[in-house]
Every structure is written in C-alpha cells, then in structure tokens.
Amino acid sequence: MSRHRNVRSMNYSDEYDGYDDVYGHSVEDDYCMSPSEAAFMYDREGKSKQKMGAFFQTVTDIAEENEGELESKENSLSEVDRARLESCIEQIKQTIGSSVPRQDLVNILLMYNFNIEKSINFILDNPQYKDVKLPEKKDKVPVLSKDSEVSSVKVVTPGPKTTNVTKGFDLAQKEANRLNVTPRSQSPASGRGTPINIQPSSEQNDDVKNFKQKDNKTDVVTQYKKERGGSKEHLYMVVIGHVDAGKSTLMGHLLCSLGQVNQKTMHKYEQESRKLGKQSFMYAWVLDETGEERNRGITMDVGKSQFETDTKLVTLLDAPGHKDFIPNMISGAGQADVALLVVDATRGEFETGFDYGGQTREHALLVRSLGVSQLAVAINKLDTVSWSQERFNEITQKLKVFLKQAGFKENDVAFVPCSGLTGQNLVEKPTENELLTWYNGPCLINVIDNFRSPDRPISKPFRHSINDIFKGTGSGFCVSGRIETGSLSTGDRVLVCPSKELATVKALAIEEVSQQIAFAGDQVSVTLSGIEMQNVSIGYILCDPQNPVQVASKFQARIVVFNVTVPITKGFPVVIHHQSLVEPAVISKLISQLNKSTGEVIKKHPRCLGNNSSAMVEIQVSRPIALEVYSDCKELGRIMIRVGGVTIAAGLITKVILSTN
C-alpha cells in the first residue's frame, strides 16, 4: 500500500530526468509550476483518489496511521455537504491555483463553514501558505524558471553516465527520504505549497542530489583527464586526394621513417613488389594489405595505422582515391578530426585531379561537409618537376582559392612540398638543394603536429557509429567505429539502433589494447553480447538506452547542392551517406529554396534545384535509420547525398519526421 502511494504521490517534476540532471538551479524552480500545468495537475487529482497524497502535505510529522482518521473527517460529511465542499474547492482553486493541498482546503473550508471568501482570505493571510499568490502575480514564474533551466543546461550538459548512475542510486535515496520526510511526496497538484518548516530538509535533499550529480558529471571529465591527461593527445587524420596522388606511398614512407614498420617487413615488401614489377608501390603496401589492392596498386578500403609525433598520437586513415570507392572514403573521413590532402605536382596530373570530375575537389568538399575544418595540403611528387618553386606556387594559388570557397579558413590550411617516394621533407628537413633554396618551412610531420585536436563532447549522451563488424577472439562479436559523443565503459548496456535491441558491452579495445573506458573521439572495437551478429549491420548506432538516438525513415534537411549535371527534382533517387551508413533514399519533397548565405527563403516549392543552390528538402529513406538533428548532435546530423557515383549535395538534418503509425 505504502509503495503504491509513493508512486501515486510522487512529485512528477522531481522524477523528470531533465530536472534531475540540471544542477545549479534553485529549489524553488524545482517546485514551481505554470498555471496551465497546474490546471492539468488538478484535473488529474480530481479523477484519482487524491486524498492520500494531500494528506502527506498537511501533517508533516505524523505517520501514516492517521490516514483513516483524516479521511473519515471528510467522509463523515453528508452527501450534500460533500458536494458543496467539492464545488468550493473548485472555486478556490480557480482563484488561487491549486498550490494549496486539498486536505488543507477541506479543513479550512470546514472551519469557515464553506465560506469561500473567508477561506481564501485565510489562506492568503496565513504565513504557512505565503507562497500562494493570486495567479496574475504567479504568471511570471514559469518564464523565469524556464530561463534558469536553460542557462543551467548551458552550464553543464548532462552526461550519459550521470543519468544512468544517478538513477539507480538516487532512487533509493529518494525513497528513503520519502518515507520519513513526507513533503517530498506531496501530491502532484501541490506544486509550490511546500510548507516552510520542512523546506530546509528538501533543500538539503536537493543539495545532496545536486552534489551527486555534480560528482557524477565531473566524474566522466575527471576520469577522462585521469586516463588521458598524462598521455599525448589523440588525433585522427584522414588522408585524401585524387587517385594515384601517392597517398598510400606518402603515408607508408612516413610510417617507415618513424620506425613504425620494421626493416624485415619493409624488405619483404620491397622484394615482393619488385617481383610484381611495381617497386614504386613498396611503401603503399604498408597500408594496402589485401591481395586485390596490392595487385591493382590502388587503395580500395580505408587503411588504418598509428604513429606518434612530439605532442600527439595520430591515427592515420588512408582513404582510397578512386572514384568508385568514395563511399569507403566517406566512412573513413567521417571519423577524422583533421585531413591531409595529397596532390600530385606532376604536370598534367594535378590538372586532371583538380579539374571537374577529379577527386581532389570532391574529396575536399566532402571532408569539409563532414565537419573537418583543419587541412594540410601535401604537394607530392615535386621531385618530378625538379622541385620547382613556380609549380609549387601555381598549385598553392589554385588550391587556396578553391579551398576558401569550400569553406576552409585560410589559417587552417597549410601547404607542404614533399615527395612520398624519395621521402623528402617528411620527417626531417629536406636535403635536396633545389628545394632548400626556396623552402625553409616545416616538414610534414611538424605540420601534423601543429594541428589542434578538437574538443571531445565527452559529457553528451553516448553515441557510437558502427563501421565494421567482425568476429573477435573469444565469445561474442566485435563492432568497431568511433564514439561520437559521450563515453562507454565495459559492462554498460547499450541500445543498438535502429533495430532497438539491447546489448551488453563485454570488452573495449582501442588499437587492440583492451580498455575499461573509452571516450568521445576514440576509435574502439566493442565486444557485444546479448545480440545476434546478423541483427547488426554497418551504419547502426550504439547509444545510451536512457537517452536513445532518434529513429525515423523520413526527415527534413537543409542541403547545399554542389555541381550537378541534372537538377534535383522531387522524387529524385539518391544514395545518402550518414556516418558509415549507405542507404538508398528519395528526395520526397522540395520544401523551399534558400539563399545560400543568408538562409532566407527565396522560393517555396521550387520545381527543381540547380547548381550551387541551397534548399530545404524532405528525404525519405527506404527503411528507418538512426539519426539526430544537427543542432543536437553535429556528428549524427550530417548527411551526404550522392547520385551515380558523384556527390551532389551535403546536408544537415533539421527535423526528424516520425511516422504516425
């Protein structure tokens, strides 16, 4: 019985997550209630047997056995009196809101023999109900509270763990409180009418709660600092560029020079590549591992490797340059913080790569749209043009203009001359005289070292996008990918979206090293149990069960159209790339065409979208996908739209349209 009562008389606003997690707001805010809300609450009360909840309100110190007695006080009234009582209460509540407990009202009304006016006067005069004001005055309160709520949200974003842990923990705490401190369990209707005498206790209680929250909140951050503070900063770098620009070779050579590849393996690669008559590919073999890639001499899937600079631990993602493998490149670039654009300085080669249809442009646009803001440009193969400064300048000029258009800030772009095959200006200062005559800037590794590592949204709810699924050693299976926001530790329960299945994290590993906890920005492989491998596929999102990601098959997005050969119309079949997910979709509606810079609506329901336009569209995916609105989560709010192997637009999700059924 008493348990039920606890549930029924719970203060709902107390139980509501959003309030719980916010610390730094005053106690009063917690209890205040807008008039409209109050009306709703009243309604609720009227329907249910409200007496018990109200009972706790009045008699703060009295234990439960009095219940019957008090109830009988009201019950003992005659049928007529009770009806009268009911109507009086109604009227009083209309005047002063429902902040005075019903039981009190009953008592007062009985005292004044159903005289409404006198009763109200009594209530307003009585110091016990000093919170009670006439509704006009109260009006402002909700606004205020909202403000404070918003600002407090800004101060601290609730961590995913926080909610989790606090929930399990705090519930018991509250329960205990509720048993001995009755006001905590006041009826939902009595929003503000907390009697003064017990206010301190509830405040204290709240303090404790807030403290807990703070504790848990800082927990993740401190833990992050503890775990990562000592070591070098992690940086994920994607290497992009036109096919045959020498991305893999450049990176292979870099890894070699840094001693990441041992001599014996390198020797083996040299021998084997010579056998195939492709000796120039020996460095590329460091990253291109499959037979197919080596035989054809092109990278097909993102190769991953790691090296250290003076201040950073860099994870290298070697993206394929070939047009057909751009989907792979997108999934790689989606995980990166910074990018290295490799361009071929050879005469004619740069031009093919940069002209329309070449991947230099498309890649740069893609990484920018995927949220990479810092870029280094390696002007590769400068040895083929005998380290000509003119050539270097010519290329830099062209690229600068283009990159600026693409949205890179000039300060965030660095240009480095180098040669991947000979290894000039990679790790050490150049030795070529021709280069030394005009270049004395940093070498490639320094440029990489100078990248700023971005802020990691550790305190946001946990999100992890699945990029690869494989059988690990031991039981269960592994999914790997990047933690977009939040943190994850072993033993956590995670929700796999969009299939909405629960799984348990059995183990975590970063770069094959097992970990207890991983944070936003990390590339982890997560061993899952409690779910079938067939039920998970690439592009799924792991998220916090308490704070799940949205799942929908229709959404609105603001898109920027690149160069298109055919205009985008309604019903245009496209392929959308969202994190690692590749899914066929249809542009189901063109809502409005927008001004590219100001975002103003130029035209509603345009017939078609041409080159370089910006628009609001509705996109229908063939099956539900997990996504987030851009303003909530940048990482999961971005999409790429491609058609026929060409990227035609990039978009930001502005609204998720949930299907009605």
Add this chain to the structure above:
Amino acid sequence: MKLLYKNVDKEGEGTVGLIAEEPEDMWHAYNLISEGDSVRSTTIRKVQSESATGSSTSNRVRTTLTICVESIDFDTQACVLRLKGRNVEENQYVKMGAYHTLDLELNRKFSLKKQEWDSIALERVDMACDPTQNADVAAVIMQEGLAHVCLITASMTLIRAKIDVNIPRKRKGFVQQHEKGLTKFYDNVMQAILRHVNFDIVKCVLIASPGFVRDQFYEYMFQTAIKTDNKLLLENKSKFMLVHSSSGFKHSLKEVLQDSAVINKMSDTKAAGEVKALENFYTMLQCEPAKAFYGKKHVEKACEAQAIETLLISDNLFRCSDVALRKEYVKLVDMAREAGGEVKIFSSMHISGEQLDQLTGIAAILRFPMPELDEEDESDTEN
C-alpha cells in the same frame, strides 16, 4: 499475350478475348482491367449442395464465370492477378450477385468487356500482343556486401533476390576475415543467379558494380564453375557482360541501362528507352528549365498551348480507380498526340517509371519555352 478476338464498336464499347502466355502478360492484364469492367474466365468454385435430408456436401467445380470487377490485386513477385467482384451472369452453381474472386491463369482464355475502350487501353492490347518486344535480360547489381539479382523484361523489372551480407573491413593482420566474407558473398550471389536466371530465356546477363567487384565476382564464378563442372554456366559464359555502376542499389540499374554497350546489346528494350527519355527530360530541366514541365497542372497548361514535344507519363496514372481522372489523363495523351507530340507511357515496374511516379507521374519536354507557372499551390505538390 495472344489476342483471340476484338469486338469494339465505334463508341468504344466492346469485348476483347485474350490468352496470357507469360507472367509478364499478367502485368498487361493488370493495366488493362479497371474497376467496373466485366471479366469472363474459367475458374474453380467451391459449391455447397444440400441434400434432401439436410446434410451438406461441398465440392469444387470448374466453371466459367463473368464478374464485374470490384477490386484488383497484383502480386509483382509471383505475377498473379486476382480479381474480386460480383457475378453478373447466372450460372448453374453461382447465383447472380454472388461474390467470386477470379485468379487469372496462364494459358487460359479470358474475355474483358469494357464500357469504353480508350486509346490507352487499345494500345496496351497491341503492345502486349507484340511478340517482337520480348527481350529478357538478367542483371546483377552489386557492391561489396550487397547485390540485387533482377530480371528485366519489356515492361517489368523484377527483383528476384537481394543479398545483403556483412563483410568485415580489412584490418591490420585480419585480412583473412575480409577475404572470407567476400568469398561467402560471391558464393551467395552465384547461387542466386543459378536459382533465378533461366538461361533458356535470358539473352544476356549484366553484372554491374563499382570498382572491381564485378571482375572479381566474374572470375570467382567461372573458377567455381570449372571446379564444380557447372555446364550451365560455362555454356552461357558468352551471355555475361560486365558493366559499371556507381552502387549496388536498385536505382543504379538506370546507369546500367544507359551504358552504350548495353544499349547495343539490348537494342530496343522498353526499359532502356524509358531511361533515355527521362534522362533527356532532366537534361532539359538543367539547360532550359522553361522547356521541361512536370506535374499535372503544368503539363496540362503546356498541352493546351500545344507545346508538348515528348510526354512522359506513368501507367500508374491510368490504373487509378477514379474514372473521371483516368479520362483526363487519356485526353491529355490524345491531345498531345494530335498536336504531333510523342507519348511515352512508362511502366511503373521499371526503375525509371518508379522515379517518374515520384515526380508526380507526368512530365513533358516542350517544343518552345513557356513561362514558369508560379501559382503552384499546395495540392499540386502534395500528391
């Protein structure tokens, strides 16, 4: 489809007798029959008879019934057409007005009576009975981990199998898992081809993919065929054709059908023609937006001005149950023809038709630019 007789008077009322010979003919029948028509065909009916003592027995009898069609169901995968309606001709077993559901069967005669045979319907009969338009092509659209095996007939594209397999990515030191996953995937695709492609009918098998997936698959398939001594595949090796596509999704079929080598091989397939027409429309929209209109209202305006050069219209629009609406579309087609325009009726079972359906189902390339109509209201964009 075989045409047995055609009795249509000048007002357009009349009966046509047909025999469906191929699954595809069911699709034609589906497009021909609309609600309110009467269809006469042989069928099986469960008849209950009550004896003098009151005990009832039921047995199935084959009988010929004429029903007035009330609802039409078409299963695209099995190509079965099911018509539900009331009996309109008293019969020894079935009373007037009793409901019956007709399953149209292959190689059995059925006759279709319409109050009004419009030009579209008559054209459909001609088209269905034209034997030269048969060109069966199988296509495998694939990318790593995803493959669609489809059959392309003159007016339909049927997805026969979809293979969606997880292939682990290459990781340092774990290349085997990737390669193993790939082999398994290829094996699945190969099995699907063997199961769904009838090499007696199919003239050509297109294998399309981005990158090198198609080459790898082709190589794998024939190596396996040699190993397992699969005569069927080896004999038909010449029918395989490798084409580029940008992805393994169904709509990439459009790119495949635009490939010049494929066009040569398939010569005059409706599918390829439709893709081409739609492509032209989009190009026009890009270059001269004032000469490419879509949406019913816009096209009607263009038609009134006799501006239509090519009218693209989806057969989906003629299948609507609203007779008045259908008439409007028929009128539009007739008017466009009268004005010397070309009319292409897209099959909504093809990829291009699906796209046109999404694009309101009707579009037109104009002879001369017309001012854009701005008063486009909500209702037009809603549908």
